[in-house]
Each structure stands twice: as C-alpha cells, then as structure tokens.
Amino acid sequence: MPITKTRFPETANLWTHAQPGDFVDGYAVRSDLPLKDALTKALRLPGWANALLSLRNLLVAPLGLKTGPTDSDAIFPVTYETEQEINIGINDRHLDFRIGLARQGEMIHMATWVHPHNLFGRAYLILVMPFHILITRTALRRLTA
Numbered sequence: 845m846p847i848t849k850t851r852f853p854e855t856a857n858l859w860t861h862a863q864p865g866d867f868v869d870g871y872a873v874r875s876d877l878p879l880k881d882a883l884t885k886a887l888r889l890p891g892w893a894n895a896l897l898s899l900r901n902l903l904v905a906p907l908g909l910k911t912g913p914t915d916s917d918a919i920f921p922v923t924y925e926t927e928q929e930i931n932i933g934i935n936d937r938h939l940d941f942r943i944g945l946a947r948q949g950e951m952i953h954m955a956t957w958v959h960p961h962n963l964f965g966r967a968y969l970i971l972v973m974p975f976h977i978l979i980t981r982t983a984l985r986r987l988t989a
Contacts, residue, residue, distance in 0.1 A: 852955035858944035867958040875987040886983035939965035
C-alpha cells in the first residue's frame, strides 16, 4: 500500500495546538487496523530507530531535555484519545510536540505537530527532520502488513 503525504484531518484535536510558525506534517495509509492497534504497531520501532533514539537520549540528557524509554509502546504518554483520534507527546524546554493518529474512512492518518520554544528548538527540529520522515514512513508501512 502506498503511503501518501497529506494534510491531517481538519477536524482533528491535534490542530487545537497549532500556531503560526509551528511544524505540522501528515501522511496516510489504507489500513483496517483499529486505531489503538495501529498506534501500538506504529510505535514498535525497528532496531535502527531505537538505536537512534538511544543516541538522541544520550546526547540531550546533559542539556536537561527529557529522555525516556526507547523500546516500549509507552515511549510517549497519551494526551488525547477518542475512537477516531489518539495523540501522544510531551512538552519540553526546547519544544512541545504531539504525534497524532486519526482514522478517516479506510485511511489512517499520522501527523506530527511541533512548537519550538526557542532557537535551540528550531535547530533541533531541523536536525532530526530527515530521521523523523524516515521513522514516520516506516511506522506507517507496518500498518499495512
């Protein structure tokens, strides 16, 4: 199944966070998985992605940024949940972010919202963007298997 770059559904709660200048991306894939199962499957990262998150945690810990588990389904706390949408994420010193999954018909949409707080947050976002895209697309690919 192809993964499509698309806008996250306009009615989604994730949009209540968005402000001018924030980053919001969106992808979608056809999947018949229930949303909670899709989230669990999407968060089961491959070894290389877990290694990247471990490296990230090692590098940012001295800067006082939040770090957490890299090998569990509870990598980020749930911040919003309905039958049609689940958001996970955290607020940190450099940025706030949420990852949202939403069902719209036969499609599961996945989006990431990021609100940088400062120059470091914007630089961090630029640095992790190539990895973010790769991890997101890999996560959605697993929803079709």
